[in-house]
Amino acid sequence: MRGARLALWGGFALVLALLPLGWRNDYYLSLLNFIGIHTILVVGLNLLMGYAGQISLGHAAFFGVGAYTSGILTATYGVNPWLALVAGLALAAGLAFLIGVPALKLRGYYLAMATLGFGVIVYIFFVQAQRFTGGPSGLSGIPALSLPGFTFHTPLRLYGLIWTATLGILALSAGLVDSRLGRALRALHDSEVAAESLGIHTQRLKLLIFVWSALYASLAGSLYAHTLNFVAPSSFDIMFSIKLVTMVVVGGMASIWGSLLGAGVLTVLPELLVVFHDFEVVLFGAILMVVMIFLPRGLVRGLLDLWEYRHFRRESGGVSG
Amino acid sequence: MSVAEAPLLMVSEVSRAFGGLKALEGVSFAVPRGVIKAVIGPNGAGKTTLFHLISGFLKPDRGRILFQGQEIQGRPAHAVAALGIARTFQLVQLFDHMTVLENVMVGRHRLSRAGLLAGALHLPWTRREEAAIREQAYGALELVGLSSRAAQPAGFLPLGLKRLLEIARALASEPTLLLLDEPASGLDQAETERLGELILTLKARGLTLLLVEHDMSLTMEVADEIAVLNYGRLIAEGPPRAIQRHPEVIAAYLGSDWQE
Numbered sequence: 001m002r003g004a005r006l007a008l009w010g011g012f013a014l015v016l017a018l019l020p021l022g023w024r025n026d027y028y029l030s031l032l033n034f035i036g037i038h039t040i041l042v043v044g045l046n047l048l049m050g051y052a053g054q055i056s057l058g059h060a061a062f063f064g065v066g067a068y069t070s071g072i073l074t075a076t077y078g079v080n081p082w083l084a085l086v087a088g089l090a091l092a093a094g095l096a097f098l099i100g101v102p103a104l105k106l107r108g109y110y111l112a113m114a115t116l117g118f119g120v121i122v123y124i125f126f127v128q129a130q131r132f133t134g135g136p137s138g139l140s141g142i143p144a145l146s147l148p149g150f151t152f153h154t155p156l157r158l159y160g161l162i163w164t165a166t167l168g169i170l171a172l173s174a175g176l177v178d179s180r181l182g183r184a185l186r187a188l189h190d191s192e193v194a195a196e197s198l199g200i201h202t203q204r205l206k207l208l209i210f211v212w213s214a215l216y217a218s219l220a221g222s223l224y225a226h227t228l229n230f231v232a233p234s235s236f237d238i239m240f241s242i243k244l245v246t247m248v249v250v251g252g253m254a255s256i257w258g259s260l261l262g263a264g265v266l267t268v269l270p271e272l273l274v275v276f277h278d279f280e281v282v283l284f285g286a287i288l289m290v291v292m293i294f295l296p297r298g299l300v301r302g303l304l305d306l307w308e309y310r311h312f313r314r315e316s317g318g319v320s321g
Numbered sequence: 322m323s324v325a326e327a328p329l330l331m332v333s334e335v336s337r338a339f340g341g342l343k344a345l346e347g348v349s350f351a352v353p354r355g356v357i358k359a360v361i362g363p364n365g366a367g368k369t370t371l372f373h374l375i376s377g378f379l380k381p382d383r384g385r386i387l388f389q390g391q392e393i394q395g396r397p398a399h400a401v402a403a404l405g406i407a408r409t410f411q412l413v414q415l416f417d418h419m420t421v422l423e424n425v426m427v428g429r430h431r432l433s434r435a436g437l438l439a440g441a442l443h444l445p446w447t448r449r450e451e452a453a454i455r456e457q458a459y460g461a462l463e464l465v466g467l468s469s470r471a472a473q474p475a476g477f478l479p480l481g482l483k484r485l486l487e488i489a490r491a492l493a494s495e496p497t498l499l500l501l502d503e504p505a506s507g508l509d510q511a512e513t514e515r516l517g518e519l520i521l522t523l524k525a526r527g528l529t530l531l532l533v534e535h536d537m538s539l540t541m542e543v544a545d546e547i548a549v550l551n552y553g554r555l556i557a558e559g560p561p562r563a564i565q566r567h568p569e570v571i572a573a574y575l576g577s578d579w580q581e
Binding site for chain 2: 172173175176178179180181182183184186187189190191193194195196197198199200201202208212254308312
């Protein structure tokens with residue numbers, strides 16, 4: 001079991017390493033880079049939504065906090081980019097904690113509304129705080145990340161950086177899901193009362209995973225800022241929060257690989273649909289509807305569920321619940 | 322009175338109302354160590370409310386609940402569980418999307434300690450802890466006879482096995498006191514008999530049990546002591562034989578033609 005899993009991860013890492021060799025096209029590499037950044041965001045949101053069952057419609061805000069903290073500190077104040085990245089993480093975690101304490105007492109629609117409200121406030125801040133953020137026209141001149149003697153300024157170099165981070169985040173998240181707290185998260189999703197009755201402090205656990213997923217979003221934001229060398233508020237609006245939720249749902253709730261798939265499909269799809277011009281949005285919506293109608297738990301989860309259903313229904317001779 | 326002689330659980334003058342409805346009024350009783358105590362009563366007598374008060378899902382309006390000499394009333398459910406009180410639910414509450422084994426592994430939560438990062442990194446010590454959790458969970462499954470189903474998703478089990486799984490999960494948390502909320506409801510006769518055997522096995526292993534039950538034959542067979550609730554009040558308490566003959570109990574609950 002352990003061996004098979006290591007082989008799977010090794011194979012995935014190998015594919016990632018070989019991909020740019022046969023595909024040295026800057027456009028494709030940039031697209032892959034955005035898939036990587038989106039994957040980090042989606043895995044974090046999936047831990048919160050798919051595993052713990054708590055929705056956030058404000059995740060673009062944490063992404064923005066990371067991006068703007070990195071952008072402002074490096075472009076305006078000349079702070080070391082790596083230090084700025086850490087500052088972004090700290091700020092995002094602090095904000096998530098402050099928002100999470102009251103918001104996570106809410107459930108379902110109410111939690112969605114509370115996080116949505118938070119997302120709107122942060123977005124308005126990005127637009128209005130012109131002195132720091134550059135306002136609606138954005139902030140430019142963000143330097144690239146660099147190591148001594150090596151600057152991540154080409155799509156290929158960024159590919160190496162971003163996908164190393166993405167691979168690390170995927171592995172860390174898979175490890176988390178398959179651990180004591182990962183089980184507690186899934187337990188909380190299925191029955192909060194049963195989880196409480198077994199000594200799980202559900203409120204604290206929700207807060208912990210909310211802060212954790214905000215950290216992922218902030219990391220993705222910093223990588224984003226140093227990839228584009230430019231940030232503008234429109235990248236962190238409500239539509240982007242909704243798009244992230246869609247990536248989680250389409251790829252597969254409670255599935256680490258599903259997050260990668262969801263981020264990949266929904267990052268590539270709009271690019272492919274560009275040829276349909278005005279019909280792009282219509283087709284995009286139609287694809288989402290088809291997935292949701294036939295595989296409501298997403299591509300990866302949905303197919304696994306189908307298999308489980310067939311397999312175990314036969315075995316136990318009946319289905320209840 | 323020494324600690325060993327003191328009852329494990331003391332419920333003292335506990336009251337709880339929902340709006341104008343007095344679900345429990347001045348209820349007092351004790352659960353001595355190592356016994357099986359049953360709470361019976363007609364529907365709406367306040368049995369489930371009593372369970373929710375003891376396990377921390379509800380707060381009493383008045384009164385005290387002492388577990389091992391400590392006041393626990395009003396503490397949150399996870400804190401009560403941490404003291405060693407485990408429970409099952411009248412409407413089975415399983416983690417349907419997790420496997421049977423994983424359900425029981427969650428039961429080990431309070432006795433293990435891997436945090437977020439240590440758990441995610443699968444450090445050597447957390448790997449050892451995981452292996453121990455797995456082994457102990459498997460042991461609890463064997464005790465209730467579910468080990469052959471370990472890899473199945475819990476949601477697919479038939480109801481009888483779901484109830485057993487809920488008990489196994491509670492047992493995995495190594496409780497001092499186990500609360501069973503109508504464990505036989507929805508079970509057929511053979512399943513109920515198996516449940517009765519399991520309950521007696523648990524008692525033989527030194528566990529103290531408090532159960533709410535509708536199934537009279539099961540209650541009479543396994544219980545050492547019975548407390549009877551009616552309209553939120555305790556109307557009788559004693560060994561099964563005395564309860565069977567108690568006139569108020571017969572009138573309130575069992576019906577005059579119940580006596581064999």
